[in-house]
Structures are given as C-alpha cells and as structure tokens.
Amino acid sequence: MSVVTRFAPSPTGLLxxxxxxxxxxxxxYARHCGxxxxxxxxxxxxxxSTDQAVRVIIEGMTWLGLTPDEGPYFQTQxxxxxRSVLAELLAAGKAxxxxxxxxxxxxxxxxxxxAKQKPRYDGRCRERLEPRAGVAPVIxxxxxxxxxxxxxxxxxxxxxxxxxxxxxxIIARSDGSPTxxxxxxxxxxxxxxxxxxRGDDHLNNTPRQINMLLALNAPVPAYAHVPMILGTxxxxxxxxxxxxxxxxYQEEGYLPDALLNYLVRLGWSHxxxxxxxxxxxxxxxxxKDVNKxxxxxxxxxxxxxxxxxxxxxxxxxxxxxxxxxxxxxxxxSDDQSLLEGVVxxxxxxxxTLQEMAKNSQFFFQDFDQYDxxxxxxxxxxxxxxxxQAVGEGLAAAEDWNA
RNA sequence: GCUCCCGUCGUCUAGAGGCCUAGGACACGGCCCUCUCAAGGCUGUAACACGAGUUCGAAUCUCGUCGGGAGCGCCA
Numbered sequence: 001m002s003v004v005t006r007f008a009p010s011p012t013g014l015l016x017x018x019x020x021x022x023x024x025x026x027x028x029y030a031r032h033c034g035x036x037x038x039x040x041x042x043x044x045x046x047x048x049s050t051d052q053a054v055r056v057i058i059e060g061m062t063w064l065g066l067t068p069d070e071g072p073y074f075q076t077q078x079x080x081x082x083r084s085v086l087a088e089l090l091a092a093g094k095a096x097x098x099x100x101x102x103x104x105x106x107x108x109x110x111x112x113x114x115a116k117q118k119p120r121y122d123g124r125c126r127e128r129l130e131p132r133a134g135v136a137p138v139i140x141x142x143x144x145x146x147x148x149x150x151x152x153x154x155x156x157x158x159x160x161x162x163x164x165x166x167x168x169x170i171i172a173r174s175d176g177s178p179t180x181x182x183x184x185x186x187x188x189x190x191x192x193x194x195x196x197x198r199g200d201d202h203l204n205n206t207p208r209q210i211n212m213l214l215a216l217n218a219p220v221p222a223y224a225h226v227p228m229i230l231g232t233x234x235x236x237x238x239x240x241x242x243x244x245x246x247x248x249y250q251e252e253g254y255l256p257d258a259l260l261n262y263l264v265r266l267g268w269s270h271x272x273x274x275x276x277x278x279x280x281x282x283x284x285x286x287x288k289d290v291n292k293x294x295x296x297x298x299x300x301x302x303x304x305x306x307x308x309x310x311x312x313x314x315x316x317x318x319x320x321x322x323x324x325x326x327x328x329x330x331x332x333s334d335d336q337s338l339l340e341g342v343v344x345x346x347x348x349x350x351x352t353l354q355e356m357a358k359n360s361q362f363f364f365q366d367f368d369q370y371d372x373x374x375x376x377x378x379x380x381x382x383x384x385x386x387x388q389a390v391g392e393g394l395a396a397a398e399d400w401n402a
Numbered sequence: 403g404c405u406c407c408c409g410u411c412g413u414c415u416a417g418a419g420g421c422c423u424a425g426g427a428c429a430c431g432g433c434c435c436u437c438u439c440a441a442g443g444c445u446g447u448a449a450c451a452c453g454a455g456u457u458c459g460a461a462u463c464u465c466g467u468c469g470g471g472a473g474c475g476c477c478a
Contacts, residue, residue, distance in 0.1 A: 008478095010477085042478065044477095045478065048477075049478095109474095112403095113403070113404095116404075118473095156407070159406070160406095161405080161406075165474090166405095167474085173476040180478045184478090201471085202473090202478095204474080207406095225407085227407095227471095228471080234413090234470090236471080265414065265415075266415095267414090267415095269415055269416070269426095272416070272425080274414090274415095292407080292408060292409095294471070295414060296413060298413050300429055301413075302428095304427090305428090307440095
C-alpha cells in the first residue's frame with residue numbers, strides 16, 4: 001500500500017510548534033515510507049481564517065524544509081465538490097435536513113445538561129419530512145443508532161466508541177456551507193490519504209468520521225493520534241509558553257534542523273540517540289514508536305540542540321546564516337572571511353545565531369567605519385585571530401559599546 | 403455531568419514479567435582540561451502517582467482510586 005499523509009491546519013491562529021510537530025511526524029512518516037505528503041489548508045471558517053495565518057504556515061514549512069509533495073489545497077476552493085457529496089448523501093437517505101431552530105437546540109442542550117446527560121441532538125428531524133416555513137435548514141448526517149466503532153490507532157491501539165454516544169452531526173450550515181468534520185472526510189477520501197496523523201484532540205471525532213467514510217463506501221485510513229505539546233509549565237500551550245509563530249524561532253536564530261530535531265524527540269525516541277540529522281530522522285522514524293503521553297516544551301534543551309547542530313554545520317553555511325542574523329540588527333557584511341572567523345570563534349560559545357550576532361556585533365560596527373581597503377584588510381587579519389584566541393569576548397563587547 | 407485518552411527523575415525519554423541496585427539526555431552541583439568563557443571528559447543529586455490483585459517474580463498484566471487532558475458548537 002502506498003503511504004499518503006497530510007498536514008491539515010486551519011489558518012485561524014499562527015502556526016506554532018505544536019502544529020509543526022504534527023506536520024513533522026506526517027512528513028517524516030511519508031518520507032520514511034517513500035510516500036506522499038500533502039498540505040491542506042482547512043479554511044471553511046471564513047470568519048476566523050486569515051491570510052496572515054496562511055502565510056505563516058507556508059513560510060514556516062518552507063523554512064523548515066517540510067515541503068509538501070502536493071498542495072497547498074484550500075477547502076474553500078472545493079465547495080462544489082462538497083455540495084455534490086452532500087447531495088449524494090441526501091439522495092441516499094444517509095443525511096437529512098434539520099429544521100430545528102437554535103433556540104430549540106439550546107433548550108434541548110440545557111435540559112440534557114440539567115439531567116446530567118451528555119448534550120446531544122436527539123434526531124427529531126429524522127422523521128420530519130415537511131419543511132418549516134421561515135427556517136433555513138442545516139444538513140445532518142444520519143449516524144448509526146446502534147453498534148460500535150473501533151478505531152485501530154497506530155499509537156493508542158484499539159479504541160472503541162459506542163454509536164449510542166454519537167449524535168447526528170451537522171455537515172452543512174443553514175447557509176449551505178459544509179462543516180469541518182464533513183470536509184475532512186471528503187478530502188481524506190478524495191486525496192487518498194492512507195494515514196491520518198493528527199493531534200490526539202481529534203481522537204473523539206474519529207468515530208464520526210469513520211461512520212461517514214463508511215456511508216460513502218470509502219476506505220477507512222489508518223489513524224495515528226499523536227500527543228499534544230504542553231508549555232514549559234506543563235499546562236496547555238499558551239501565548240506565554242511557546243505558542244508563538246514558528247517563524248519566531250527563525251528570528252531568534254535557530255537552525256531548522258535543530259528545531260526539527262528537538263521536536264521529533266518530543267514523544268518519540270530511538271534508543272539513546274539525541275542528535276539526529278534530517279536523514280537519520282527519516283531513516284529511524286516510525287509512527288508506531290510514538291508515545292501516548294503529552295510532553296512539555298523545554299527551551300533549554302532546544303538551545304543545547306541548536307548549539308550541537310551549529311557545531312556540526314559547515315562554516316560557510318553558518319556564515320550565511322550569521323549574515324542574515326546581523327542584518328536583523330541593522331549590520332551588513334559581505335566579508336566572507338570575517339564572517340567565517342566569527343563563526344569559528346562563536347559556534348561553540350553561542351546557543352543561537354542571534355546570540356552569535358549579538359556577541360560579535362561590535363566587531364562589525366567598528367569594522368564598517370573603515371573604508372580604506374587596506375585598513376579593512378588589516379583589521380580583519382588582526383581581529384579574527386583575536387576573537388578566536390580571546391573567545392566570545394562578550395564582556396569586552398559590552399565594554400566596547402559602553 | 404457524560405464519553406474517550408493519558409500518568410517513569412524538575413523536563414525529554416529507555417523500559418513490551420526476571421537483563422532494573424530503574425539506563426540515557428537537558429538543567430543543576432562537583433572534579434578534570436584550560437590565560438577567560440565555552441566545547442569536551444569524569445562524576446553527584448533526582449523518578450516507576452496510589453492501592454489491591456495475578457505470578458515463584460511487576461515499572462511492565464488486571465481492577466480500583468487519585469491526578470491531568472480532550473470531546474460533547476450552524477469552531478476547526
């Protein structure tokens with residue numbers, strides 16, 4: 001069987017490391033199996049989706065080298081397809097119009113909650129054949145009433161849900177637009193997804209999706225629900241604890257491979273190995289080895305790994321990175337030998353490229369004041385060995401700037 | 403409230419009944435190397451949530467308790 005995975009973020013918030021880790025696992029698994037990796041943007045909620053978020057997803061993945069083999073696809077561009085599947089389901093009697101009003105639904109929910117029951121739609125419109133005047137209907141999927149759904153999960157094992165716990169979910173809003181759970185099913189089916197790898201917050205909607213797949217006579221893919229990433233405090237990832245745009249790590253001077261290396265070790269391991277190159281990751285990764293428990297984000301280890309990767313990256317490559325990092329703080333240099341000198345002196349002392357740039361900025365500032373070519377040359381020859389001998393010279397740099 | 407998931411050092415993890423006196427890594431402490439800071443080497447502190455049961459033997463299997471998380475939307 002050929003492996004097809006996908007990463008399907010919704011552009012409602014900025015892509016952060018939690019999403020990146022999920023994308024990484026999908027990408028790795030596809031690469032490991034010689035399969036295909038698809039990027040799909042789930043933007044059916046047009047009110048909350050932003051272009052900015054879409055941009056961060058694409059830029060972030062490009063920066064990290066998690067390039068899709070197909071896509072990005074946008075769900076908003078597939079509405080015609082959803083509509084025709086909706087019609088199919090309706091015609092087959094596997095879905096129906098529901099004329100309940102929001103007030104009615106709210107009342108139902110409140111009553112159920114008051115009776116300490118799980119709030120669910122009771123299916124009262126299954127038998128309502130006549131439209132109600134003045135009510136724009138939604139479309140609901142007719143979920144099986146009895147029996148159970150077994151999810152064979154690659155990381156959790158066998159998870160069983162009773163159909164009696166599920167209700168008839170809305171698959172199209174009253175304005176006709178399809179909803180998330182339905183679009184996912186149609187897309188996964190159309191795109192031939194063989195392995196659905198996603199956050200374990202989705203484990204609960206999996207039985208519904210399987211039921212819909214079954215109703216559409218589509219094959220059921222393998223599922224792998226990977227654990228979430230928590231903030232440093234062990235609580236859910238929040239703005240204060242790492243839920244920042246993935247591009248911030250680029251700004252802060254982390255190497256893509258270092259970030260990926262850090263992320264892959266969250267919930268996955270391969271013996272005692274800590275440091276992985278991209279190729280090693282691909283060779284060693286298997287979705288079946290992923291852990292079940294959530295893990296907390298640890299900035300110290302990320303920094304350590306970044307330094308380890310810097311020590312292993314060719315000098316010329318790091319010099320290029322250093323140059324763009326310097327540009328961020330308004331310093332420009334094309335002097336390759338100077339840049340490489342700084343890299344040589346700093347790669348074992350700085351944890352990030354940003355730190356490297358800051359530690360050596362005095363160096364480039366002074367340097368720029370010399371426009372005499374010979375003087376520049378002289379200064380370079382002088383100062384590079386100095387830097388190497390003296391080490392990071394951070395304290396010196398601070399004095400210098402004071 | 404109901405359903406589902408999860409629970410090994412502070413953190414990331416190894417561990418699929420005896421190899422566990424629970425191993426590795428980050429962080430932290432000590433020592434070595436060293437003109438400084440790093441890097442590197444050696445070393446120390448530190449965990450099987452709790453309670454029953456199965457077994458000659460349990461971190462590993464079963465049940466319960468506690469704790470945490472997710473879902474229960476015309477959000478994704």
